[in-house]
Amino acid sequence: MKKIFNPARFGKLFIKHTTEHYKGYLMALAVLIGVMMLGGSFLVYMIDAPLDQSTQSGLFLVILLTAGTIYTSTIFADLGEKKKAIAYLTLPASHFEKYLVAWLYSFLVFLVIYAISFYLVALFLLNVRHVSGQAEGVINLLQKQPLQMCLIYAFLHAIAFWGAIYFNKLHFIKTAFVFFIFLGLLILFNKIVLTAMIDRNVDAAPPFGNLRFPDGGRQVDITLPDARDNPTLTFLVVGLTLVIWIAAYFRLKEKQV
Amino acid sequence: MLIIKDLHFGYPRKPLLLENINLELRQGHIYGLLGKNGAGKSTLLKNMIGLADPAKGSCQYNAAPVKGRPVKVLEDIYFIAEELYVPSLTPTQFVANTACFYPKFSQPDFYHYLDVLAVDRNGIMDRQSFGQQKKAMIAFGLATHTDLLLMDEPTNGLDIPSKVQFRKLIASVQTEERCIVISTHQVRDLDSLIDTLLVLHDRQIVVNLSLDDVVERLHFGVYPDTSEMPVLYEEETIRGKAAILANTTGEFSKADVELLFNAIISGNPTLLILLKDIRHEKNI
Numbered sequence: 001m002k003k004i005f006n007p008a009r010f011g012k013l014f015i016k017h018t019t020e021h022y023k024g025y026l027m028a029l030a031v032l033i034g035v036m037m038l039g040g041s042f043l044v045y046m047i048d049a050p051l052d053q054s055t056q057s058g059l060f061l062v063i064l065l066t067a068g069t070i071y072t073s074t075i076f077a078d079l080g081e082k083k084k085a086i087a088y089l090t091l092p093a094s095h096f097e098k099y100l101v102a103w104l105y106s107f108l109v110f111l112v113i114y115a116i117s118f119y120l121v122a123l124f125l126l127n128v129r130h131v132s133g134q135a136e137g138v139i140n141l142l143q144k145q146p147l148q149m150c151l152i153y154a155f156l157h158a159i160a161f162w163g164a165i166y167f168n169k170l171h172f173i174k175t176a177f178v179f180f181i182f183l184g185l186l187i188l189f190n191k192i193v194l195t196a197m198i199d200r201n202v203d204a205a206p207p208f209g210n211l212r213f214p215d216g217g218r219q220v221d222i223t224l225p226d227a228r229d230n231p232t233l234t235f236l237v238v239g240l241t242l243v244i245w246i247a248a249y250f251r252l253k254e255k256q257v
Numbered sequence: 258m259l260i261i262k263d264l265h266f267g268y269p270r271k272p273l274l275l276e277n278i279n280l281e282l283r284q285g286h287i288y289g290l291l292g293k294n295g296a297g298k299s300t301l302l303k304n305m306i307g308l309a310d311p312a313k314g315s316c317q318y319n320a321a322p323v324k325g326r327p328v329k330v331l332e333d334i335y336f337i338a339e340e341l342y343v344p345s346l347t348p349t350q351f352v353a354n355t356a357c358f359y360p361k362f363s364q365p366d367f368y369h370y371l372d373v374l375a376v377d378r379n380g381i382m383d384r385q386s387f388g389q390q391k392k393a394m395i396a397f398g399l400a401t402h403t404d405l406l407l408m409d410e411p412t413n414g415l416d417i418p419s420k421v422q423f424r425k426l427i428a429s430v431q432t433e434e435r436c437i438v439i440s441t442h443q444v445r446d447l448d449s450l451i452d453t454l455l456v457l458h459d460r461q462i463v464v465n466l467s468l469d470d471v472v473e474r475l476h477f478g479v480y481p482d483t484s485e486m487p488v489l490y491e492e493e494t495i496r497g498k499a500a501i502l503a504n505t506t507g508e509f510s511k512a513d514v515e516l517l518f519n520a521i522i523s524g525n526p527t528l529l530i531l532l533k534d535i536r537h538e539k540n541i
Contacts, residue, residue, distance in 0.1 A: 009328075012354075012357050013358075014356060015354065019354050025482040081342070082340060083338060083340040084342045086336065086338045087342040089326060091331070092359065093327070094328050094333040236279060254310075255301060256309050257308045
């Protein structure tokens, strides 16, 4: 077991990674907070819109997915440069320990830091100017909806994480490209399957989405229950996330220079 | 110590770079790995530390496969690549975070080597010249006291005094337990250091001999006129004709490794057969 995971060695690796990267991370955090402040100030001062819970939720999700996937795509950037890759891969620590440090930083540490930053920025913006109609405070990040957003982030994180290891350069762009190609193919496949199942020409839609098809002169729209409350979909997302994380680990193990 | 058996390697979608490599590295030796540009010297070193996986064959370090880069193997092999990465830290800070991964690392030795190589222990490493960076990493690599030390073109970027210091340092740190492999083009920098010659040519190890065995069977010299001599290989130099002859008198000469290398890669058939015979005799 100690070949795969040694707590003391893992701790040293975590400290080494922190020491070598903390300056960059602090700068990135300052930029993230700056962007949230700028965007939030624009909403509060220019548009004069109340920062209600649904607006905050939307902003929380968009910034989380954007910033999180961009950051995750850089976590293995060292592997794209030969000299850095040699230093990284020949360091006497197991692949699992190296993987875990990267995963912890790009997923858990990022989520916690981001949530705290978002909370503080939202709190500041809600108190710096009182907009008429502003009845609600900062969203509770421990409620069901923000937690579901974290699940969506986990799925996209897994994809970005795998791409960060698989590609040597332009990790974010290449991973996003592959993801959108795959999504397009999935939608097309879904359309073909549904058309075959109900023997009608259905509109293109993602799996587990609504079913729309023309019937006579009208458009029929069959709406499924809210996807967020669909346990099958949740199970599928969790399962896929775990599979992609595991695939990323084996990709790291096989990495050559 | 390190045994390579029937190793074949090629990068994806490219022809084989290494073919049928069989090699055993033993403790207490300093191997000089020579080859033309693109011969596969760096690739062979990468196969030794698990940075490249062979298409066929195996590489084992102390009976443990190197493939998969197990921690136990990485703790006892240090690889100084030709292109080095140094973080934005001082040598002191770097050691504080990295030395702990090598069980036999010696901090006093590290600082001693830094002093010998004239490297500032408080200078930010990535702001130093390439030569200074290289010296810092050589000091670190030596201080790990790994039993196998692989160095790819270690004297590239070093000034002449640093090369002298490097040679003295390597000679001083060599022990009966340690094996050092130095891949180089600059043979003259290291010919007084190496005791075993490995030549990689045409995808294979064509020479694997101690220099003692070489000078036992071959004679090296510089002569004004070699027309009457049974020369195996010769080159014109400023001082005369540098020549290799069969050693029939039993007198030992200093091996001219660069001349020998040139003779081997020129494909001199007589010399190659002679070297193969020497190897065959020693293996028996």
